Amino acid sequence: MxxxxxxxxxxxxxxxxxxxxxxxxxxxxxxxxxxxxxxxxxxxxxxxxxxxxxxxxxxxxxxxxxxxxxxxxxxxxxxxxxxxTHPKMTALLAQQKALREKRALEIGEKLEKAGIPNAYEGAKTLANGEVTRAHYARYLVQLGKVSNDGQAFKRYLGQGKSAFVKAEWxxxxxxxxxxxxxxxxxxxxxxxxxxxxxxxxxxxxxxxxxxxxxxxxxxxxxxxxxxxxxxxxxxxxxxxxxxxxxxxxxxxxxxxxxxxxxxxxxxxxxxxxx
Known part of the structure; x- marks a missing residue:
């Protein structure tokens, strides 16, 4: 088979x-x-x-x-x-987690300036771990700001948009x-x-x-x-x-x-x- x-x-x-x-x-x-x-x-x-x-x-x-x-x-x-559980992998993923959290907080700050307060807290309710742009997109859909995830990226989260934050990986x-x-x-x-x-x-x-x-x-x-x-x-x-x-x-x-x-x-x- x-x-x-x-x-x-x-x-x-x-x-x-x-x-x-x-x-x-x-x-x-x-x-x-x-x-x-x-x-x-x-x-x-x-x-x-x-x-x-x-x-x-x-x-x-x-x-x-x-x-x-x-x-x-x-x-x-x-x-x-x-x-x-290898130490090098554990260390790298801890570093990535910190970078992801820093980016998520900055995105939340930018969305607040765009008239969407408490976006980080809202996105966090949809996340089981670190908050990602996908969670922000789903939260924006939930708020009725956009009709789907793709629109969230086109309007707010994508490169060049008001809530875009360049990643540091x-x-x-x-x-x-x-x-x-x-x-x-x-x-x-x-x-x-x-x-x-x-x-x-x-x-x-x-x-x-x-x-x-x-x-x-x-x-x-x-x-x-x-x-x-x-x-x-x-x-x-x-x-x-x-x-x-x-x-x-x-x-x-x-x-x-x-x-x-x-x-x-x-x-x-x-x-x-x-």
Missing amino acids: TKIYDLHCHSTASDGVLSPTEVVQRAAEQGVNVLALCDHDTVCGIDEARLAAKEMGIELVTGVEISTTWEGRGIHIVGLNFDK VDISTAIETIQAAGGMAVIAHPLRYKLTGKWIRRLITDFKTWGGEAMEISGYGQTKDQRQMLARWANEFGLFGSVGSDFHFPCGWVELGKNLDLPEGVEPIWERF
């Missing part, structure tokens, strides 16, 4: 809307055999997810999605199959070094979603490989067959393993756990190195 892998999803431990247990249960319902919970800059949901996975008969891979800065842009690096090389020190593998998350030209994506992959990165996500949601083939060619050209992940955050009509995540032929799967 062919296994179904989904090595990138989120829970209420960061900006997802389902608890770690609910994510695992949904994955089981969708026929997923191997799952990685990759919450943003936290591993707080892993223990709960592991218990649920044991009950559901799913193999759970330890995961995290680390926010990094590269050439002035935010780039996400997924870590897979590492020791979440670690660099990619630090993220890779930390993941590998903890015994894991580093993966470029969703390479085509950074609004980069092909030239700049190749430059990103080149730097990632130079710093010791090992894999890139090739199959995700919303891709065409041609896009997957292009990513597969780049993976082979740069000697990177291929990974797959839905980047599931909440039940919706366009993203589902384990759905359409086939890896193109000719790419070496990252899970063969777990």
Whole structure:
């Protein structure tokens, strides 16, 4: 039987809307055999997810999605199959937590100046951990300021808007070094979603490989067959393993756990190195 892998999803431990247990249960319902919970800059949901996975008969891979800065842009690096208690990982995630909290407070201050008081407190009621822009977006929808999360980013939270605060994250090389020190593998998350030209994506992959990165996500949601083939060619050209992940955050009509995540032929799967 062919296994179904989904090595990138989120829970209420960061900006997802389902608890770690609910994510695992949904994955089981969708026929997923191997799952990685990759919450943003936290591993707080892993223990709960592991218990649920044991009950559901799913193999759970330890995961995290680390926010990094590269050439002035935010780039996400997924870590897979590492020791979440390793001192270097613990220290890095504590640093990221402090940076995320600082940013969240500044966003709240900007929203207050825009006529929306107590936004931080409101967003915090929707968060199980650190407050993210996604929680602010949901709170703005709840207030009736916007009709959906996307509109919240277009009107308030996106770059250049009144409540935008530039993130201050670690660099990619630090993220890779930390993941590998903890015994894991580093993966470029969703390479085509950074609004980069092909030239700049190749430059990103080149730097990632130079710093010791090992894999890139090739199959995700919303891709065409041609896009997957292009990513597969780049993976082979740069000697990177291929990974797959839905980047599931909440039940919706366009993203589902384990759905359409086939890896193109000719790419070496990252899970063969777990």
